[in-house]
Amino acid sequence: MGSHKHHAIIHIIESLQQQLQLIISDTEELENDILPNYRKVNQSTTAEDFDKVLTAIKEQEEKNCVPVHKAGRYTIKSVDVLLKRPGTLKVMDDHVVFSTIQSPFGDDDKYLKSVQCVGRDKILTTGNACEIKQIDRTGVILQTIPTHDWDKGEFLFSLKDWYPVGLCYAKNWDLLVSMRTTDMELRRIVRYSGSTEIQEIQFNGLGQSLLSTDIAYLLPITENSNGDICVTDYAGMEVVVMDSSGELRFKYSGNPTYRNFRPLHIASDVNAQMLICDTLGNVIHIIDGDGSFVRYIEYPCYGGLSIDTDHNLVIGDRHSKSK
Structure with a gap:
């Protein structure tokens, strides 16, 4: 040295x-x-x-x-955004960063892309490397899962000409998967119970695609506490929200303060509010369960966001480098 x-x-x-x-x-x-x-x-x-x-x-x-x-270089921050008062949970007027966790993706060629809370103490992280790393709240790597070796994977169902671009578990433990065709001409959402397909959502009442097509971007998906299915359509520059039957409820395409809106990561809290990462403004939009704008959290979020079981927002700060 x-x-x-x-x-x-x-x-x-x-x-x-x-x-x-x-x-x-x-x-x-x-x-x-x-x-x-x-x-x-x-x-x-x-x-x-x-x-x-x-x-x-x-x-x-x-x-x-x-x-x-x-x-640290690439970090994960626990941000308290819900004010826990007796009998209610309300979005605070200002967030409080109460801990910073070192991301396992810290090299110049391995940046943080997404985070997902697992209960209270664990976080799944992904980067542009072909692996998923599970860490604890101190940043210790608990498990590394390679994603490039598909021959060793266990598949519950065959997708044929479809390619998964997002997934989440519903409240009843059904699996919701957003996907596109390999030629990128079609997109849909499929609900699985175990390995059985029980619902397909693709078109509105006029036979038009609910989601943008002809592009290979991801379609992050979540279910809010109302049972609505919420999808960030990065290519379409909007968030698409459908009820549990697949009927379109509303679309959110941003707020005038940030005119250009590119949604990517999405999470939902116990009040059915949606927290949306806007990659152009590098801010978080909060909207209520009916699509009305609530407020912004002006905080870098390109490395992903998730809400833990204690109602704290966990944010992946992709560009947090030492200076």
Whole structure:
């Protein structure tokens, strides 16, 4: 190891130790000075009281934790966007980044592309490498699954001339798969119960395709708490939402603040709200279960997004490099 690299490592370690001491000091301040003022929380506590606490936490996090966050290259951030008040879950006025997780895809040629929470403690990550890596909340790799060796794969059903471009589990554990034909002329959504195809969604009442065709982009898919099927049509520049029977409910094509809209990743919370990654604006759009715009979260999301079982938003920050 060269002398320059050795001194750089020592400098980083010293910097992290200094930041750790600041965090410990500020944590004690929060516990001794701020928390006692808000310990008696009940149904009559106002939203303003909660927001004051969250603002104080955010200020300390931004002041002391950002230098630690920037030590990573491609990162995954846990972002608290749902304010957990007694009896309700509501989108907060401002998000709070409460942890940063080092992505296993950190080389220049292996960037983070998507994240998927598995319960409370595990995250599935994918990059442009031919593998899926399961990590815990500290960034430790628990399992690596190669995806390029199809000969070793186990297939539950035959797709023939169709190619899968998105999938998710429904609330009843049916499997929803978005797919296109190998010639890219048709797209559809298929619901499977086990290995049995039980539903196909492809056209509207006029016989027109519900999803754009003639292009090879992915079709990320999820089901919200209302049972609606939500698909981000990247090529069509819109989010397509259908009810459980496959009837079109609405399409969302962005908000005037960001006129060019390219949706990619999508997740849904317990309130049936949809969180949509806009790759052009590099922001997250939140819409309600009827397609009405709620707000933006101005935060990089190109590396994917998912919601864990504690209702926290987990975001993959593809371009988070040390500076």
